[in-house]
Amino acid sequence: MRLLDQDGLLCDAVEDLGREHLVPQQALMEYWPWARLRAEQEEQQLYAEIRRLPPDDYAKVRELLASDPVAQQGVLWEKWDGLWGRFGFFEPVASWPWCNAAGWCFPCPACAWPMRAQPAGQGVFAVACDAHLLEGVQYTYRPVRGSSGPPVLEGGGASAGRVEGFPAAGDYFAVSRTMWRYMTLPGRMEFAIRDALTGIAGLDVLMYPGSDRYDLRITAAEPLVAKEWRVDAKAWRSFGALADALLERPVLAAPVPLTIVVPHRQRSDLPLLQARLAGRRDLEVMTDKDFVAEVLRWCRGEW
Template sequence: MLMDCLAVLRAAHQPERAAQFGMKEFRQGLRGPLGPLLPPASGRSDRFDSMRLFDAQGLVRDAVQDLCSEHLVPQVALEQYWPWARVRAEQEEQHLFDLMRRLAPEDYRRARVLLGTHAAGPVRELRRQWDRLWMRFDFFESVADWPWCQVDGWWYPCPVCRWPMRAARSGAQFDVRCEAHAPRGVHYQYTPSKGPGPGELTGTGKAAVAVTPLPASSDHLTVSRPVWRYGTLPVLLELQLRNELVGLPFVELEMWPGEQRPDEYDLHITVAVPGKRTRHWRVDAKAWESVVALGKALTARPALRKGLTIVLPDHQYSERYFLAAQVHDRGVKVTTVSRLANRVKAACGAPR
């Protein structure tokens, strides 16, 4: 497999450089940032230069899985080497939006909120919350089938998204963290207990509030990974924005008006201060791992609304320029949640 990959990489380099490229250098290069392995970036900086494939424990980072799915890694390669085929991810994402579009407007909005607030948990609780929508969605999977989030038979929901946090062994302990919210400080250390029952979970990040361990049993369910990434995470960004802006003077918020115009925008913010020009923001939140792939997907869209504002998580603030440059000529702006909230507050005269 490595020989195949090395051949592909050599083919991407100039012949002189390709000739020097040996297996030893390749293997070593895979352990660090990818920059030294890649052909020199032509013109603009390459976003993969600083990308790392493995974490400190030598395990493949979760982000790699999302990169494959976002970057159209050929299906045949995935079938051969990767258990989680991209095709499945894309089909699931499509499936999710097809299901959502069939809902009545009120149910559609309800389902969007539930994706953000009830993406995982005991089946009884999920069934109660999703209520009449429960039977309409089949994208829940059993936590019992997900070994990567289990430690001593328990799993820990992320305090932000409630999705299972990853548990990776680190010496005698485990690092437990939410892959999407670790940059916000959602990470912990787990020390196994001597007796029965779960061990001790100690917060190591600034957003690591106490979380209750749940048994990794088949009656604990969670939305599939693609539904989490492309369904749950953007909804959480939109809810975060709503919570910051709701109740401000002269501000009107419309959430998920998209049933007539699917996918166009998810949040419409209007600021109408008397005597001033009315301002509008039509917002679409995106939580892709790769802004490169996101940029490609957006530019490939035939109908991209002019004046749309793409909102990224705050930790991607340094990547917003890259994406903005890609979609600038389509009349689309790019910002982060906190930046947009501040702009709206400034427009309505509220303190930041």
């Protein structure tokens, strides 16, 4: 069986097996120290690096990492302005063979990051997003010999929108896999929540409030009944590992619990995460869709 993924991280299945067979976590850590440590520490390190920025620059960087995870170097240079080059967040897409489908690379319609392209026999490629495959973001690509037009993807599930490919050998840069997992995916969830709740009388939605250790603050006030939500989105692949990381955090003494928001596509595993965090009154966890529904219910006076 495969033990490590292409990033050198312990595959989810190995961790799950360890837990199912009651191998104590500490024993796994002893043999695989870099794997889990790397994921958690990398996330913390990334945040620490950009938290040193002034608040406006911090918000700009967070937004750009979510909105533009792939672009040509010139475009990125312009958008990032004086901040470009200060961080090693981007890598040349040309150096990534895993997303190269006969010379073309296709960004995911849901998260805009390069989709994985795997040879599926007879010159055909299976093209799918590692995160959004569960939502039906998967296609096939048949390169046409001698064709000069733009490449066309076929198929696609329910939510697979139109995709425009770009040359894999071009001067395109994309955020690293770690950045994508810990910044782009949760960032896009947070901006979608902000957009869904903006424009409601009495509801104040604020991204990156001050130096607080959460990303989104939503406050209900007159004419609504007062209430506050503090939100942190997480798009970890393994809820087991996410639970471990959250449980390692010191208990928060905040007046309201921190709401950990996870993707709706992972809802079937949510009870597992909720059970793991049952002892932590300072944390609650729900899907992005359920969170927006809860706030909207509050605004309608239904609680």
